[in-house]
Amino acid sequence: xxxxxxKVGDTLKDRARAALGSRNLILVxxxxxxxxxVGRIVAHQLGIPFIDSDVEIERVxxxxxxxxxxxxxxxxxxxxxTRVIKRLLKNGPRVVSTGGGAFxxxxxxxxxxxxxxxxxxxxDLEVLWERVSKRDTRPLLKTENPKQTxxxxxxxxxxxxxxxxxxxxxxxxxxxxxxxxxLKAVIEAQTESTLP
Ligand SMILES: Nc1ncnc2c1ncn2[C@@H]1O[C@H](COP(=O)(O)OP(=O)(O)O)[C@@H](O)[C@H]1O
Ligand SMILES: O=C(O)C1=C[C@@H](OP(=O)(O)O)[C@@H](O)[C@H](O)C1
Ligand SMILES: [Mg+2]
Numbered sequence: 001x002x003x004x005x006x007k008v009g010d011t012l013k014d015r016a017r018a019a020l021g022s023r024n025l026i027l028v029x030x031x032x033x034x035x036x037x038v039g040r041i042v043a044h045q046l047g048i049p050f051i052d053s054d055v056e057i058e059r060v061x062x063x064x065x066x067x068x069x070x071x072x073x074x075x076x077x078x079x080x081x082t083r084v085i086k087r088l089l090k091n092g093p094r095v096v097s098t099g100g101g102a103f104x105x106x107x108x109x110x111x112x113x114x115x116x117x118x119x120x121x122x123x124d125l126e127v128l129w130e131r132v133s134k135r136d137t138r139p140l141l142k143t144e145n146p147k148q149t150x151x152x153x154x155x156x157x158x159x160x161x162x163x164x165x166x167x168x169x170x171x172x173x174x175x176x177x178x179x180x181x182x183l184k185a186v187i188e189a190q191t192e193s194t195l196p
Contacts, residue, residue: 024116
């Protein structure tokens with residue numbers, strides 16, 4: 001264990017908090033993976049601030065994500081997303097849940113990689129589809145066959161999400177269970193990095 005003040009009785013969250021140190025924890029992955037909802041629980045457990053980059057983008061622009069895409073297009077949205085995420089990552093430790101395309105953008109990915117520990121919430125198509133089909137807030141899925149679009153995005157993006165420091169399988173279990181799995185993975189990543 002890298003932190004000598006940790007004791008045997010320390011809880012999962014104490015150990016994960018110590019492992020994170022002053023780094024940020026950044027959640028990446030496809031729409032519906034649970035980045036926003038699981039990230040909030042993880043931050044609460046760790047006792048550090050939580051920020052969702054899409055919520056922050058909507059706050060600063062005073063527009064919804066759908067309105068931004070409609071008014072300015074995806075390229076402008078990505079440019080704004082890069083700036084917002086770069087700023088959010090300046091002060092750690094924080095849990096930052098990103099929008100699904102953020103880590104795919106080269107500039108944003110560089111900022112994420114250098115400012116903390118990235119976690120890919122990886123889910124299969126059926127889990128993602130079950131979740132995203134309930135809401136129509138995601139402009140990229142406003143297509144004739146949104147499930148096929150989601151599958152195409154999986155094929156294009158999964159090799160890039162795989163560059164994240166940690167991968168956690170996002171399954172059909174309670175969000176609190178997923179949050180615990182993220183905490184365990186943070187501890188494991190730290191343990192592995194300090195092994196001789
Ligand atoms: N582990 C889970 N079990 C059940 N529903 C979930 C789980 N994780 C997320 N959800 C639900 O799926 C939807 C998408 O989750 P969200 O956190 O917004 O994903 P993302 O930010 O990755 O797009 C939300 O309605 C959320 O409540
Ligand atoms: O995958 C994407 O490119 C996007 C994902 C969305 O966030 P969630 O992944 O939180 O749904 C949101 O940023 C925007 O609709 C674009
Ligand atoms: Mg989200």
